Amino acid sequence: MEWVVVVSVLVMTILSLLRVNVIIAIIAASITAGVMAGLSISESIEMLVGGVGGGANTALSYILLGAFAVAISYTGITSILVNFLIKKLTGKKTMMLLVIAGVASLSQNLIPVHIAFIPILIPPLLKLFDEMKLDRRGVASALTFGLTAPYIMIPAGFGLIFQGIIQENMENSGVSISLDQVTLSMLLPGLGMIAGLLVAIFITYRKDHVAPAAIEGSTIKEEQEQKEVKFNRKHLLTLIAIVAALAVQLITDNLIIGALTGIVLMFLFVAVPFNQGDKIVTDGITMMGTIAFVMLVAAGYGNILTETGAVDALVEVSSGFLGGNKALIAFILLLVGLVITMGIGSSFGTIPIIAALYVPICLAAGFSPIATATLIGTAGALGDAGSPASDSTLGPTSGLNADGRHHHIWDTCVPTFLHYNIPLFLFGWIGALLF
Structure with missing residues (x-):
């Protein structure tokens, strides 16, 4: 039983690296986990489907955010930002990557819209990236940094939610x-991500690089980016709708209500014609549908790992040979956390699981509350930074692959795993020993 998580995650990883669709890879990993835990294939599928509901809220949020993003893009307001970036940053590859990382960072704390901005901001810039010979893997690294590092380090927006989940679950497990x-x-794990970003921008992806040949019919975004758009009344109403959506989201702490507010206001203000409603929603589903389905299937996979006791068994067998060596204990716990969160792909969703397993071991080993929080938070972040099933990798791919020239695994997940999971692991390990 203790090898269920390891083997199933390896199945998912290997299939993904072989360019098998990530949804199929997760389903295969789920069946593998179920069969190894003693279930039949039918029972494994039933348990997978039974756990899909756990990701329904997130999936619906992304679909509605996608529709809202399409509505915003329809008004042409994003062209103003795109044209500004083109004028100011053409030829400045390093600055372009830093600005993209900065914009992505705002989406977690100051303006918590998460990944919804990517499909409306990045596709119009793809032609510029190619003209500048800017490596899209560097762009993916910049985006994933902005989607992950700020909520790890800053207790505002999604960061407040993330750190609050750590606090709440540690207290539920008996640690104040x-x-x-x-x-x-x-802070230290976050600094590790900053170091990874700097390596990606200034060393790894500094050289000229052009994505593979474009697929047929991929010039729509190129035409859009060449249009000169002036700020008008429709754009002002769009900004009001955006602010209202964010305000409602923050007040209700609900992405679905916030996105619905924005969409409804866009139609009420006639910023988007009512007769375009079907097209807006359909395009939103097209843009974010894959991510939504991945999150649903990943929730089902997580259900199998937890309900069969596979995660408990993995931690139990790992803790059995840890002894009293804190350095070894911290290393093994992070390694186990990496395997678990790489499979499930959600830092927020795996924190409760990890906290319940880690706290008793950390208490017995004499780790301080801060050191324990470092291990729990780092383990959770490891799943977001490089997992094929994470929205922090799926989001960048959704924008960069708008013309079919960017591969989710090799161009997003592998680079982000190398640049963020490795320093996260090392800095989190050091932090657990220092605190």
């Missing part, structure tokens, strides 16, 4: 810790 201490615990 303040939010300030949780924030402190995540």
